Amino acid sequence: MVHNGGFGRVSLYLAVRSIRRGNRSTLLLTILIIALVMVLMNFLSIIIGGVVTLYNDQMIDYQYSHIIIEPREKQTYISNADGLVKRLKGIPGVYGVTAHLSTGVTITNPNKGNFQSLSLVSYNPDDEQEVTQFQRVIIDGDDLSKGDTDQILIGALLAGKEDESLDKLPSLGGVKVGDRVTVAYNNGVVKSYRVKGIYESLHALIDHGAYVTKNEMDSVLKTSDIATEILVKGKSAEDAPDLKYTIMGFGVEEKVKTWSEKSQGILGDAIESLNLINTIMKVVALVVASVVIFIVTYINIINRKKQIGILKAIGIRKQIIEGSYLLQVLFQCACGAVVGILMLNGIVFALTINQIRFPMGYLVPVIDYSSVAFSIVLLCIVSLISAFIPARQVAGEEILDAMRG
Amino acid sequence: MIDVVDLKKVYQMGLVEVGALKGVTIHIDKGEFVGIMGPSGSGKSTLLHQLGLLDTPSSGTIRLNSTEITRLSDEERTWYRLMHLGYVFQDYALVSELNVMENVAIPMIAQDRPIDECYEAAKSVLKEVGLLERKDHLVYELSGGEQQRVSIARALVNNPEIIFADEPCANLDTENSRVVLELFRSVNKDLGQTIVMVSHEPWHMEYFDRIIFIRDGVIDEERMRE
Ligand SMILES: Nc1ncnc2c1ncn2[C@@H]1O[C@H](COP(=O)(O)OP(=O)(O)O)[C@@H](O)[C@H]1O
Ligand SMILES: [Mg+2]
Numbered sequence: 001m002v003h004n005g006g007f008g009r010v011s012l013y014l015a016v017r018s019i020r021r022g023n024r025s026t027l028l029l030t031i032l033i034i035a036l037v038m039v040l041m042n043f044l045s046i047i048i049g050g051v052v053t054l055y056n057d058q059m060i061d062y063q064y065s066h067i068i069i070e071p072r073e074k075q076t077y078i079s080n081a082d083g084l085v086k087r088l089k090g091i092p093g094v095y096g097v098t099a100h101l102s103t104g105v106t107i108t109n110p111n112k113g114n115f116q117s118l119s120l121v122s123y124n125p126d127d128e129q130e131v132t133q134f135q136r137v138i139i140d141g142d143d144l145s146k147g148d149t150d151q152i153l154i155g156a157l158l159a160g161k162e163d164e165s166l167d168k169l170p171s172l173g174g175v176k177v178g179d180r181v182t183v184a185y186n187n188g189v190v191k192s193y194r195v196k197g198i199y200e201s202l203h204a205l206i207d208h209g210a211y212v213t214k215n216e217m218d219s220v221l222k223t224s225d226i227a228t229e230i231l232v233k234g235k236s237a238e239d240a241p242d243l244k245y246t247i248m249g250f251g252v253e254e255k256v257k258t259w260s261e262k263s264q265g266i267l268g269d270a271i272e273s274l275n276l277i278n279t280i281m282k283v284v285a286l287v288v289a290s291v292v293i294f295i296v297t298y299i300n301i302i303n304r305k306k307q308i309g310i311l312k313a314i315g316i317r318k319q320i321i322e323g324s325y326l327l328q329v330l331f332q333c334a335c336g337a338v339v340g341i342l343m344l345n346g347i348v349f350a351l352t353i354n355q356i357r358f359p360m361g362y363l364v365p366v367i368d369y370s371s372v373a374f375s376i377v378l379l380c381i382v383s384l385i386s387a388f389i390p391a392r393q394v395a396g397e398e399i400l401d402a403m404r405g
Numbered sequence: 406m407i408d409v410v411d412l413k414k415v416y417q418m419g420l421v422e423v424g425a426l427k428g429v430t431i432h433i434d435k436g437e438f439v440g441i442m443g444p445s446g447s448g449k450s451t452l453l454h455q456l457g458l459l460d461t462p463s464s465g466t467i468r469l470n471s472t473e474i475t476r477l478s479d480e481e482r483t484w485y486r487l488m489h490l491g492y493v494f495q496d497y498a499l500v501s502e503l504n505v506m507e508n509v510a511i512p513m514i515a516q517d518r519p520i521d522e523c524y525e526a527a528k529s530v531l532k533e534v535g536l537l538e539r540k541d542h543l544v545y546e547l548s549g550g551e552q553q554r555v556s557i558a559r560a561l562v563n564n565p566e567i568i569f570a571d572e573p574c575a576n577l578d579t580e581n582s583r584v585v586l587e588l589f590r591s592v593n594k595d596l597g598q599t600i601v602m603v604s605h606e607p608w609h610m611e612y613f614d615r616i617i618f619i620r621d622g623v624i625d626e627e628r629m630r631e
């Protein structure tokens with residue numbers, strides 16, 4: 001005798017008319033609030049995503065490239081480096097390979113007496129320009145070329161400013177292109193170099209470094225055919241894990257790591273605390289959303305109490321009535337999600353036009369659509385629960401009580 | 406058709422018990438147009454609510470078409486109201502978010518019948534009550550008398566076994582009251598529709614086949630004999 005028919009259909013019928021003929025401004029306000037909550041839930045992700053991208057790009061462009069190959073277990077150097085570089089260049093999917101040899105030095109600015117201890121890195125300029133981007137960020141002077149012997153490339157932070165109070169890191173106190181600096185190697189060799197170029201990558205670690213050619217360092221250290229690391233550039237950052245396994249498949253016995261494996265520790269802590277703030281913000285936004293949806297649905301339903309009583313009196317099941325309110329909330333969420341995504345894109349657009357400068361460069365805002373999708377799902381669930389409570393309460397009232405309004 | 410035996414309804418008002426119905430026994434036949442009359446507060450609405458499954462009595466039995474409705478579950482009562490009963494209330498009780506035709510069609514739509522069929526049926530009853538041309542209007546655009554006719558159309562659309570009407574003319578002027586009463590009479594005569602209507606207007610009596618007088622929650626036997 002009793003049957004369940006028409007649950008979805010009748011609920012939908014009522015919901016559509018409720019939305020169409022109900023209070024327009026309340027509906028728009030609710031949609032706006034849901035949209036704002038969505039923006040709130042995703043805004044920080046956009047910034048964090050942008051910062052991470054910025055860091056990653058810098059690490060790839062100046063420090064690790066896509067793949068970094070390190071000496072075998074318990075070894076300080078990669079031996080037979082030239083042969084390995086040649087082999088790597090022959091692997092499909094490899095766009096560039098460069099070997100670095102580095103050693104601890106103390107660099108002194110003889111004019112002022114400032115000195116800095118650091119790891120001096122050497123590279124082969126022809127190989128290097130296929131892999132990293134130093135040549136693109138030289139702010140004064142020129143990049144190294146293969147034959148350079150008494151020339152050095154130094155970072156803007158290491159070079160420093162004449163007025164040292166403006167320096168972010170301890171520096172050589174304002175070294176310029178054409179100046180000479182003294183480099184004291186660990187093996188006792190002390191040599192004077194002419195500053196050939198100054199680069200600024202905005203990556204603090206890199207900008208506080210210095211480079212000479214590999215030939216030059218080999219001749220000072222009396223080494224040949226060794227490297228401390230080999231960087232490999234592939235097609236893209238995302239393809240790095242595949243390339244790693246390709247390289248390993250070619251029998252490379254040195255440690256092969258992707259840029260992201262290498263950089264995990266560096267950003268990890270900072271990103272983790274940002275992510276924690278992000279999570280807290282999301283939870284707060286969700287709580288706000290659920291309270292707002294609860295209140296809006298509650299007021300909405302209280303105002304329609306008499307109407308609900310009438311529907312029940314003529315024989316409409318309370319589940320159908322509850323369903324119609326849940327469908328209305330789902331509709332609000334759907335509209336809110338669309339408006340929210342539009343707003344997020346607006347924010348990204350605004351941030352693209354008026355770029356925010358971070359210490360390590362200009363932020364590139366990125367919408368993480370998987371996080372957006374997740375926030376929509378969460379928002380829908382929270383909204384449905386918040387709406388269900390008042391809907392159930394009022395739809396469950398005695399008919400005559402409800403009809404009195 | 407309707408068999409009520411020793412029906413009682415007691416309202417609990419805090420510590421005080423109010424007996425709204427104190428043992429009512431009545432019988433109504435199929436096709437009758439019955440008026441329930443009595444002074445204000447005598448229990449007319451309360452009786453109608455029990456008969457119409459809108460409320461549950463404290464004790465006694467009600468049989469509608471040999472179904473013992475006091476034994477039905479909540480779900481079954483809801484279904485029974487939808488399938489077998491029609492209602493007309495004093496304040497019209499139309500749904501403001503539905504237009505005229507949708508208001509009339511909704512009890513049929515709730516039975517999960519095809520929408521077109523529901524709208525056709527709604528239009529045909531709207532024609533009967535003379536409001537077909539107002540079918541696309543919103544409820545508040547209609548006068549009280551028109552709204553009450555829409556509500557009668559809604560009560561009719563499912564071909565109910567019984568229509569219950571609680572003072573349907575209380576908010577209407579004499580002219581509109583007459584229109585509504587004529588409508589009930591024609592539905593009763595032409596379709597053999599059983600109607601139970603509460604009223605306290607003496608001039609309505611001429612429309613009823615039979616009148617049940619009620620006073621202080623009991624059938625007023627003296628007036629019945631008149
Ligand atoms: N929900 C209720 N709670 C308490 N008392 C009620 C309630 N409904 C009706 N009553 C009381 O029951 C009696 C009958 O009321 P009612 O059936 O509405 O009378 P009528 O319709 O004849 O005017 C009245 O004394 C009224 O105060
Ligand atoms: Mg009454």
